[in-house]
Amino acid sequence: MKKIEAIIRPEKFDITKDAIEDQGYGGMSVSEIKGHGNQKGVSEIWRGKRYRVDLMPKIKIEIVVSDDAVEQVVQTIIATSQTGSIGDGKIFVSDISNAYRIRTGEQDDAAI
Amino acid sequence: MKKIEAIIRPEKFDITKDAIEDQGYGGMSVSEIKGHGNQKGVSEIWRGKRYRVDLMPKIKIEIVVSDDAVEQVVQTIIATSQTGSIGDGKIFVSDISNAYRIRTGEQDDAAI
Amino acid sequence: MKKIEAIIRPEKFDITKDAIEDQGYGGMSVSEIKGHGNQKGVSEIWRGKRYRVDLMPKIKIEIVVSDDAVEQVVQTIIATSQTGSIGDGKIFVSDISNAYRIRTGEQDDAAI
Amino acid sequence: MRGNKSRWLNVLYFIMCVSCLAYFSTRLVFAGDPSGTVNYGADGSIERLGYSINFTWTLVAAFLIFTMQAGFAMLGGFLQAKNMLGYIAHCFIDGTLGAIVFWVVGFALMFGGSNAAPGLEKGNAFIGFSGFFLSSGSYDVETVMIWLFQMVFATKAVTIIAGAVAERMKFVPYLIYSTCVCGVIYPIYGHWIWGGGWLSSLPYGAGCVDFSGASVIHTVGGMLALTGAWFLGPRMNKFNPDGSSNAIPGHNINLVVLGTLFLAFGWFAFNAGSTLGATDLRISVIAANTFLGGAAGASIIIFASYIIFGYADIGLSCNGALAGLVGVTGACAYIPPWAAIAIGVLSGLIMWGTVIFVERKLKVDDPLGAVAVHGANGIWGMIAVGIFADGTYGGIRGCITGSMEQLKAQLIGALVAMAWGLCTGALLFWLLKITIGLRVSELVEYEGVDIHLHGSPCYPAQAELTSQLDTTEEE
Amino acid sequence: MRGNKSRWLNVLYFIMCVSCLAYFSTRLVFAGDPSGTVNYGADGSIERLGYSINFTWTLVAAFLIFTMQAGFAMLGGFLQAKNMLGYIAHCFIDGTLGAIVFWVVGFALMFGGSNAAPGLEKGNAFIGFSGFFLSSGSYDVETVMIWLFQMVFATKAVTIIAGAVAERMKFVPYLIYSTCVCGVIYPIYGHWIWGGGWLSSLPYGAGCVDFSGASVIHTVGGMLALTGAWFLGPRMNKFNPDGSSNAIPGHNINLVVLGTLFLAFGWFAFNAGSTLGATDLRISVIAANTFLGGAAGASIIIFASYIIFGYADIGLSCNGALAGLVGVTGACAYIPPWAAIAIGVLSGLIMWGTVIFVERKLKVDDPLGAVAVHGANGIWGMIAVGIFADGTYGGIRGCITGSMEQLKAQLIGALVAMAWGLCTGALLFWLLKITIGLRVSELVEYEGVDIHLHGSPCYPAQAELTSQLDTTEEE
Amino acid sequence: MRGNKSRWLNVLYFIMCVSCLAYFSTRLVFAGDPSGTVNYGADGSIERLGYSINFTWTLVAAFLIFTMQAGFAMLGGFLQAKNMLGYIAHCFIDGTLGAIVFWVVGFALMFGGSNAAPGLEKGNAFIGFSGFFLSSGSYDVETVMIWLFQMVFATKAVTIIAGAVAERMKFVPYLIYSTCVCGVIYPIYGHWIWGGGWLSSLPYGAGCVDFSGASVIHTVGGMLALTGAWFLGPRMNKFNPDGSSNAIPGHNINLVVLGTLFLAFGWFAFNAGSTLGATDLRISVIAANTFLGGAAGASIIIFASYIIFGYADIGLSCNGALAGLVGVTGACAYIPPWAAIAIGVLSGLIMWGTVIFVERKLKVDDPLGAVAVHGANGIWGMIAVGIFADGTYGGIRGCITGSMEQLKAQLIGALVAMAWGLCTGALLFWLLKITIGLRVSELVEYEGVDIHLHGSPCYPAQAELTSQLDTTEEE
Numbered sequence A, B, C: 001m002k003k004i005e006a007i008i009r010p011e012k013f014d015i016t017k018d019a020i021e022d023q024g025y026g027g028m029s030v031s032e033i034k035g036h037g038n039q040k041g042v043s044e045i046w047r048g049k050r051y052r053v054d055l056m057p058k059i060k061i062e063i064v065v066s067d068d069a070v071e072q073v074v075q076t077i078i079a080t081s082q083t084g085s086i087g088d089g090k091i092f093v094s095d096i097s098n099a100y101r102i103r104t105g106e107q108d109d110a111a112i
Numbered sequence D, E, F: 001m002r003g004n005k006s007r008w009l010n011v012l013y014f015i016m017c018v019s020c021l022a023y024f025s026t027r028l029v030f031a032g033d034p035s036g037t038v039n040y041g042a043d044g045s046i047e048r049l050g051y052s053i054n055f056t057w058t059l060v061a062a063f064l065i066f067t068m069q070a071g072f073a074m075l076g077g078f079l080q081a082k083n084m085l086g087y088i089a090h091c092f093i094d095g096t097l098g099a100i101v102f103w104v105v106g107f108a109l110m111f112g113g114s115n116a117a118p119g120l121e122k123g124n125a126f127i128g129f130s131g132f133f134l135s136s137g138s139y140d141v142e143t144v145m146i147w148l149f150q151m152v153f154a155t156k157a158v159t160i161i162a163g164a165v166a167e168r169m170k171f172v173p174y175l176i177y178s179t180c181v182c183g184v185i186y187p188i189y190g191h192w193i194w195g196g197g198w199l200s201s202l203p204y205g206a207g208c209v210d211f212s213g214a215s216v217i218h219t220v221g222g223m224l225a226l227t228g229a230w231f232l233g234p235r236m237n238k239f240n241p242d243g244s245s246n247a248i249p250g251h252n253i254n255l256v257v258l259g260t261l262f263l264a265f266g267w268f269a270f271n272a273g274s275t276l277g278a279t280d281l282r283i284s285v286i287a288a289n290t291f292l293g294g295a296a297g298a299s300i301i302i303f304a305s306y307i308i309f310g311y312a313d314i315g316l317s318c319n320g321a322l323a324g325l326v327g328v329t330g331a332c333a334y335i336p337p338w339a340a341i342a343i344g345v346l347s348g349l350i351m352w353g354t355v356i357f358v359e360r361k362l363k364v365d366d367p368l369g370a371v372a373v374h375g376a377n378g379i380w381g382m383i384a385v386g387i388f389a390d391g392t393y394g395g396i397r398g399c400i401t402g403s404m405e406q407l408k409a410q411l412i413g414a415l416v417a418m419a420w421g422l423c424t425g426a427l428l429f430w431l432l433k434i435t436i437g438l439r440v441s442e443l444v445e446y447e448g449v450d451i452h453l454h455g456s457p458c459y460p461a462q463a464e465l466t467s468q469l470d471t472t473e474e475e
Ligand SMILES: Nc1ncnc2c1ncn2[C@@H]1O[C@H](COP(=O)(O)OP(=O)(O)O)[C@@H](O)[C@H]1O
Pocket: A007, A034, A035, A036, A037, A038, A039, A056, A058, A086, A087, A088, A089, A090, C026, C027, C028, C029, C030, C062, C063, C064, C065, C101, C102, C103, C111, C112
């Protein structure tokens, strides 16, 4: 099993989520983070004074899938959430050694 | 060392946390996420119009423990936060290659 | 590649972030969590009644770096965010098996 | 599934209301000779001009008092965010449905027989019975004006209780309770004091005197709140098995401070307006006393909490301000400024004491402190008249002038108010409890009444994440 | 880059304003004989005293009405947090810039020729043309008093539309639109009804009668809102490709309830103040009817939503209260209390029906329900005068007294208001659309107008995390 | 540990207050012949009726002005959430404790010797000394009425400074400072202008004239704010080592807009009420000028910020509105509407210029812009009287009528106000700094004063997570 952590633009979350679900991977956990990669931030004003905000809001999606599904999910995410400009985000894949479904107590791939 | 990520119902957080602490595992990190597994979401109304909310709020607990403690913690979580209905959550276990305590600079198991 | 998860004091976030950037590791994801280690919590009052808050707010920084950079980043974080008193936080390091840059589709170390 | 039974009860209740309204309405359309028009501008007599000044004063006071409804709603900052909507819904319904109930029946029970205005002729020392629907004889500019002024009072009295039953009460019982209090319980006691009833003609001093509602509104409201909170039981997690209690922090103290300020604003008009006339220049003393009482109540808590905790507890100090305002409500017209300060200081301390007493001794959970703020200080406010009245207004003389007579009348008034509030409250809540039940299920309480009773959280999530939520229409 | 074109338009617009102001100002400095001082206190005649009572009443009413601006701003709780600042900016600008525009031109177009006060002599049945800048003859205490009262009315009318075009309109077109409505569209229709124009002298009944703005403010405002929302198109994600629509939850229902309460508060003064005199004791009936209408509108929605959904929908019920208030606005002075309740109940239901109609049939996206609350109920309010007026005030007799004449006049007034609102609105928005464009880009809409048009989110993030953000000064 | 020293100081301060109050109170109980009752309704003379109209007007104005306290509290939206409670606590304490201080001593120093009402006989050109505690002679309806009106003024003046010292001041020094300003500093300057003191009888024009507080309230308040912010030093992270400054965004612009609207609402009464009489029909011109000034100040900033930044900066525009309101405060009664607009436009620009000047040149950190809004525009408001007064009211003639005399008097008044504010402020803050210290520790500033001084965050976390927090009772 692998965990796919995708950090994407908030405005792409909707269609990315739908695309993943269309392929049958229902389970996911979503949280709000802030971050920056090569992105420079934007400027806002506060009572007549400009300032720079250098951490941008992003959405982090975590999906745990079986090893063979990783590539498909990653490609789906890239396809749907790419805009080609800086700030598109990153995807990290890591190993999960075990998973449990709390409702039933099932383990491993059966639990995802 | 292993990291246990448990995604549970918010209303079970309290007793789960107490149960874990009772067994002596004090350190944990908690965050709010939204997610769905096989759960269908609930409906709300907005000015006379019903709509569906399909990501449900959950609590994510992250606990890093030494390898031999994993099973006990996982079973404790399952025992305390199971209700038997859909939406109970998941537990994922993964490897941690190193840990540091910032206060002292200690490493590995000593740091947890 | 490794993922460094550092859980630090909110008030140290600023200088820690600057220190990491100064060493050239731009990309990071930041989120707010609550947690406790050996820390005891603080007391607040609510309409004439004292109560204890035992999960303290912390900042979690996640940085994915190539294997050889891990030590440097970890030491930088420890150096900048250490105060020596309880509540300084923890750093966990784990393996990342793959990374993708969504904008370009690049993989592995090139994507960080 | 959830609340289906209540839903039908609601339908029933609704049909009952509508048919009763329809019946009367038809009668009203054909009621003879509505006398609703007077214009004193054209005719130039001094009496009429003086009358229209007083008329306008009372009306403007009624408008200003209405802002207290917003003030009450803001006090919901003391509650958990997940139950906020439930509380403000109660405030909102008290103010809207309550107005209609008071129009239908409450006003007639309260002021019938008082002869305060045309169309209020019938009634005895215990209850009034004319002025229903403001129809025929009571469709007169003066009667309507008094109705408006009394209506904003009545709806405030009902709203007091909303704070004590917050975070756990079912919706339909609240509707029924609110209707009963506004339509029957409050008006009957009110009749005794203000409608020419028996308490106002007690043979001690000047009879039982309550300038603007220390007993009528605050004591009765506070006692009803106590019974309500008692029958409902404490909120989940409020008391530990060992009997100790937990703090359940609210969500927005800023809102509480603003609410207190708006309540204080309304209170100026609440008390000064109770002269029903601006040519009665005592209004300035009344307004000043009102504010000094509140200021003293707030200040004493600031100091006390700072000394005891090392923190200036602003939330509690807001309660102190309200306690001070309640405390001077009964006496504000009869006392000099220094007495207002004395009353306010004591009110603040009484409030704090009562908060602790209710929680530790009675083990009753009163989220907004309605019992401490309104109940205890309403009683204290009645007694204060008997102590501090200096005889310069209306001939009311308290202990400081050497006479104990007035104090007796006040004590009787306060005791009757307590008894009336506790008995009717207990009866009402007991009946509701054994029939349709008072309390929401544990799940509803856990997840908050907002999403379960009102279909939406009060603050729908709006962070980047959730504004992207896929929302799909259904049915 | 973004909005550079509009920026220059804005500069242009600004220079135009300034030079026009400068031109007139110089003339004004040298205008002869300002007559702005009268003190009726020294001289003791009863007429003058009566006059100053009425004067003060109207002025105080104007002050209280002003709080409605805050009430309107609070309704923004129905919107998404990311667009909140855009909406309150509109409210704020309507109230400030609008006052200046009404001073420059609107007041003169509306009341010129009405002879309501000194300096308003010139004008005909279709348009007025004296009183610009409140200068020379109209620099008189009475004229200024009426201006102030009418100014708060006018700015409210403009603000209605802000709710319908919220979350997606560009800034400069809004400025231009707001100026045009406040300066020309609203005053001209207003002149026809209140400024001595042709509608007020229709040969049916007492001529077209609109006590405090059911048509002038609410129908015209609602129709302008409809055209605005129509030309702008729905918000992103509002309608699905299959024609069904989605709910877009707002961010703060508490704020909406508070806003409704403050609007109701202002509405007391709005309606009762429209007598322009406190010696006209009908003010009490007006105030009571106003509130009963709102209360009935709110209550019916509470019941209806509870029966239909099983939830008491408080947000919708707030809209119901406003609908009831709008519904009685036209008739409040002419009807007995029971009729106010009947009107309010129907208003609530009409509002809900219109919400569904606008969304499902017209496919127009009206985020705050301005069309349903103000448009539909403004029309209903006009008709209600013709039905329920009982002849006790001003001789206005509706159907319930057996006469159909008044109803005819009211229908004509309502139809003219609709036609006027729809035509001028369509023209204005069409012109704006083809010239500078109405709508923000898709990106701006996605990320919220706040950061793009106003440079800052309404609620800058303040959690532990972001308060630590490294903020560096630039330029 | 933290704040233990201050705690004992607080106890001391408290005991001092109490014993002083107790001493006087006992005397007061036995004071002879309270004359606090007059009812002008019964007796029908025209003079008395006129008197009671004016009496009521002033009282209602005082009520409405009180809402400004809520408005000030809402401006805290400009601050960081972690310090919000600290700021509103200051506002709340200024309004409550301040009232008591003004009752004890401030009023007597300010109006003693003015003979404005019974019991205010003793005093000279520099200071008054009768009317303490509103006792004996001054326990009269008229005196109490004037006290109430002046009390709401005084508490506003104190609150101005809260904005400049926000986010970093200790609690006990704030208490002491607030007491001193409300009890001594403000009243003494006020006496010079309004209490029959030397400035009002300067031999130029009509003497120094300040209609409703441009110098008394705003200049003095603004200068005290400047010294306060100066002695406290800038907030952490405000200035970079290279001298450039950072923006520290607040947490709720919506709240700021609402606060501005409530302040504008109160300002109507603030200025128009200052006639102390409604039979003085100039009140309409005053109210209209007040609002036009504010509207002009807001509009100019909307345009200017849009042209300069490409964004319509609503927060700054709210400050512009307040600047405009402050700017016309001194002159509102003496000028025609066009002049109010001119003053407002300039006020807005002066405000922006001063914000930049204070930050860049003085390197003083004024979180809410109190110096720019109140200080700078208070001075400008004084000067504006000398320029724009058109001679139609009170015989005040400014430059536009060709006379320079009045301008001289105004300049002297403004300079004296500046000097007084700066000197007393510097003395007070310096004394506090060297004794108990002004500023919270770095840790407290980092984590927010709310949890450290007031024991709770202003917005206790309420998300799903934290509402589940295990909260256990202790002590
Ligand atoms: N090395 C990293 N470790 C953790 N998170 C990262 C890293 N690099 C980028 N991110 C996250 O990804 C988000 C998008 O980065 P982005 O600027 O699009 O990267 P790039 O410019 O390389 O495509 C950032 O806001 C941050 O949250």
